[in-house]
Amino acid sequence: MPEVVVVGGGLEGCAAAWALTQRGVTDVVIVERATVGSGGTGKSSGVVRCHYGVSSLAAMATRALDVLENAEDVLGVDVGFHRTGYVVGVGEQNVDALHASMADQRAVGVRTEDIDVSEVAKLWPVADLEPFAAFAWEERGGYGDAYQTAQAFSGAARRAGATLRQGTTVTEILAEADRVRGVRLADGTEIAADHVVLAAGPWSVPLLAAHGIDLPITVHREQIVLVDPGQDLGAVPVFSDLVSLQYVRPEPGGEILFGNSDLSRLEPADPDRYSNRASEHAVDVAVAKVGARFPGLEHAAVASTYAGCYDVTPDFNPAISATPLRGLVVAAGFSGHGFKISPSVGRLVADLVVDGESSDPDVPASDFRLSRFAEGDLLTSPHPYVGAGQMR
Numbered sequence: 090m091p092e093v094v095v096v097g098g099g100l101e102g103c104a105a106a107w108a109l110t111q112r113g114v115t116d117v118v119i120v121e122r123a124t125v126g127s128g129g130t131g132k133s134s135g136v137v138r139c140h141y142g143v144s145s146l147a148a149m150a151t152r153a154l155d156v157l158e159n160a161e162d163v164l165g166v167d168v169g170f171h172r173t174g175y176v177v178g179v180g181e182q183n184v185d186a187l188h189a190s191m192a193d194q195r196a197v198g199v200r201t202e203d204i205d206v207s208e209v210a211k212l213w214p215v216a217d218l219e220p221f222a223a224f225a226w227e228e229r230g231g232y233g234d235a236y237q238t239a240q241a242f243s244g245a246a247r248r249a250g251a252t253l254r255q256g257t258t259v260t261e262i263l264a265e266a267d268r269v270r271g272v273r274l275a276d277g278t279e280i281a282a283d284h285v286v287l288a289a290g291p292w293s294v295p296l297l298a299a300h301g302i303d304l305p306i307t308v309h310r311e312q313i314v315l316v317d318p319g320q321d322l323g324a325v326p327v328f329s330d331l332v333s334l335q336y337v338r339p340e341p342g343g344e345i346l347f348g349n350s351d352l353s354r355l356e357p358a359d360p361d362r363y364s365n366r367a368s369e370h371a372v373d374v375a376v377a378k379v380g381a382r383f384p385g386l387e388h389a390a391v392a393s394t395y396a397g398c399y400d401v402t403p404d405f406n407p408a409i410s411a412t413p414l415r416g417l418v419v420a421a422g423f424s425g426h427g428f429k430i431s432p433s434v435g436r437l438v439a440d441l442v443v444d445g446e447s448s449d450p451d452v453p454a455s456d457f458r459l460s461r462f463a464e465g466d467l468l469t470s471p472h473p474y475v476g477a478g479q480m481r
């Protein structure tokens with residue numbers, strides 16, 4: 090009988106399995122209904138930054154860099170991390186919030202600094218920077234490949250003793266009284282275990298609901314547009330534009346990946362049936378936003394589009410938490426920002442399974458407790474950005 094069953098072979102489930110093996114718990118089974126990384130993970134933009142207003146998330150992001158930057162040593166393979174640097178720019182109304190947030194980030198170890206407009210102009214020469222009043226720079230920022238990273242976690246966990254069962258669907262979490270005792274699979278067989286980690290993204294919801302546990306996740310489609318810049322941009326950093334609400338990052342092949350960070354209007358979706366192409370409207374928005382911010386891209390053209398789904402909670406932050414069922418830990422609801430923190434998510438899950446508490450004082454487990462939604466005590470930034478409220 091394995092010690093731990095992990096339900097879901099996405100980034101977070103694989104990170105949890107790997108982190109458990111690091112804590113000496115090697116008798117772990119990852120159960121994945123399709124293949125590793127086939128859920129939201131395979132669609133991730135992979136932006137890596139520590140710019141969070143919520144301190145525990147900034148701490149998780151900066152700790153995670155130690156793994157992403159040194160993946161060949163830590164996980165045994167390259168995970169496609171590119172350290173390009175990260176720039177975030179805000180308008181006049183958000184200057185105070187930017188600086189307050191940066192101070193909190195530094196307090197948990199983030200390397201972030203003020204950068205002036207002339208320096209940003211050197212980094213992104215084709216950009217119109219006039220509407221910005223202040224910028225922050227993270228030299229350790231960049232982007233990674235979430236699919237490769239999930240595979241790397243899974244591979245490292247397996248080399249340490251974990252087992253991966255792909256093409257295997259969990260239909261039920263088994264419990265006796267208030268204690269978990271394993272999972273039932275679609276073929277009717279059971280895997281008995283004293284601990285279950287539920288990391289099945291939006292598909293976690295019905296598995297918990299069967300036990301009367303509410304995980305408030307709604308699913309939304311997020312559309313990505315790849316732009317051919319029509320010129321060689323050189324080594325540009327990831328740019329988060331909190332004035333017109335967009336993020337752009339380079340692709341290894343020279344294209345620009347555009348994401349719309351205006352999350353004030355969300356498009357509800359079914360994660361099992363959604364269009365994988367951006368709508369005409371979304372492409373129009375991308376063309377308008379990229380065109381306005383980067384007027385120097387005179388010969389730019391849309392190269393391709395695709396879409397993925399965010400599993401969104403009421404505060405746009407995940408539940409990484411014990412549950413009313415003893416032995417059951419949930420890690421879901423990453424709301425579109427679970428890549429950059431994934432190594433730290435794994436660590437927190439492993440801590441919860443082994444010790445029942447976080448081993449990192451900067452990452453209190455209480456921040457991510459599932460019960461905060463029912464309590465109405467949401468996890469939000471103390472320095473919210475006006476007009477960009479979903480930037481956590």
Ligand SMILES: Cc1cc2nc3c(=O)[nH]c(=O)nc-3n(C[C@H](O)[C@H](O)[C@H](O)COP(=O)(O)OP(=O)(O)OC[C@H]3O[C@@H](n4cnc5c(N)ncnc54)[C@H](O)[C@@H]3O)c2cc1C
Nearest residue numbers: 097099101122128129130133134136259290397427428429
């Ligand atoms: C378009 C897009 C852009 C993003 N950009 C960024 C970004 O720039 N930076 C960032 O930090 N994050 C980003 N994210 C978020 C990040 O990619 C996700 O938070 C993360 O990949 C979620 O991983 P997960 O393991 O929780 O979920 P998933 O990858 O969805 O994994 C869940 C797994 O569970 C499996 N499963 C479901 N039901 C069952 C069952 N009953 N039995 C067994 N297995 C089951 C599924 O097949 C799936 O593989 C983005 C996400 C999207 C969609």
